[in-house]
Amino acid sequence: MCATIGVPQALLYYKYYPQWEAFLKGLGAEIVVSSATTKRTINAGTSLAENELCxxxxxxxxxxxxxxNQVDALFVPRVVSVENGAYTCPKFLGLPDLARSIDSSLPSVLDPTFNRRLGRKKFYEALLDFGKHFTNKKYRILRAWMMGLSAQRVFQRKLESGLTPVEAIANAEVQTYKGNLKIGIAGHPYNIYDSYINLNLIKRLREWGVDVATTEMIPQRTLEHEASYLPKRLFWSYEKEVVGSVFHWLRNKSVDGIIYVLSFACGPDSLIQVLLESEAKRRGSLPLMSLVIDEHSGEAGMITRVEAFVDMLRWRKV
Ligand code: SF4
Incomplete structure (x- = not known):
């Protein structure tokens, strides 16, 4: 039976950590979360990864x-599908296999499969299979899962009240920022809340007197509704959320401009980048800037671009 489980503070951590934490603790596991990303993290990761990975x-x-060296096993779920009729990025489908292949000295990988497309019965079978790493009692596994779902609902409410996932996980209070400008930041949560890889974008904007709204702060049903204006349904769930948030801001103009943060070498992002830029141009309601990040992003260049964008938005307001 597993005792100490490692949860990497990366990728879907920013989306589901409260659920995973309550679920794993309900199963009796101790959790170790890796620390925030640093240069060392990036160097270690890039030295093991294929160049073309995002x-x-x-x-x-x-x-x-x-x-x-800190845990008995690593928690790397295989998140295939989180809703009917749609998938996640192919990288999430193969993430546990990638994790097993990069370094033979890593602890074993626990990879529960979350695949809504297989239907309720198979979903719960996969859940019970995973739970057997901790207990043979089915009711305990199901109770832990329910605890996870309830923690996630609380998390979701915190995000919608204006907290970022990092603030919500840290149980921070909602702050009121008195900026004279508001910018919507769209993108995958691991790009917009990992402050090391985006060079502290949210903190910097707030320091410059800019209020920030993000994709996660918009209710799920609103994102879904806005994305339904696409002529063709997107079959990537998380990209649909990004599109929904940008369409939402373009339509109701509750922000003064939009920054779309995306990763170099991301297939889904490069597709929706074109879509979002052309939609922003067509509607002509708000300026949108795409900010592409990679491990070589230079601080000076990126900050200058964001500063220029903020200045431009301020001029538009006077
Ligand atoms: S950045 Fe793009 S390619 Fe990488 S995991 Fe996210 S969606 Fe997939």
């Missing part, structure tokens, strides 16, 4: 390495 997956590898 930055967030390389960062994820760095977090696995950090946990190497």
């Amino acid at each position: 930055l967030p997956v390389k960062v994820f590898f760095g977090h696995l390495v950090e946990l190497r």
Whole structure:
């Protein structure tokens, strides 16, 4: 039976950590979360990864390495599908296999499969299979899962009240920022909340007197509704959320401009980048800037671009 489980502070951590934490603790596990990303994390991850992998997956590898000697097993779920009729990025489908292949000295990988497309019965079978690593009692596994779902609902409410996932996980209070400008930041949570890889984007904007809204702060049903205006349904769930948030801001103009943060070498992002830029141009309602990040992103260049964007938005307001 597993005792200490390592959870990398990367990728879907920013989306589901409260659920995973309550679930694993309900199963009786102790959890070790890797620390926030640093240069060392990125160096460790890039040294193990294929060059063409996206930055967030390389960062994820760095977090696995950090946990190497601290835990009995690593928690790397295979998140295939989180809703009917749609999938996640192919990298999430193969993440446990990638994790097993990068370094033979890593602890064993526990990979529960979350695949809504297989239907309720198979979903719960997979859950019970995973739970057997901790207990043979079915009711205990199901109770732990329910605890996870309830923790996730609380988390979701915190995000919708204006907290970032990092603040919500740390049980922070909602702050009121008195900025004279508001910017919507769209993108995958691991790009917009990992402050090392995006060079502290949210903190910097707030220091410059800019209020920030993010994709996660918008209710799920609103994201779904806005994305339904696409002529063709997107079959990547997380990209649909990003599109939904940008469409939401373009339509209701509750922000003064939008920054879309994406990773170099991300297939899904490169597709929706074109879509979002052309939609912003077509509607002509708000300026949108795409910010591409990779492990070589230079601080000076990126900050200058964001500063120029903020200045431009301020001029538009006067
Ligand atoms: S969506 Fe893009 S950035 Fe995210 S894991 Fe997939 S390829 Fe990487």
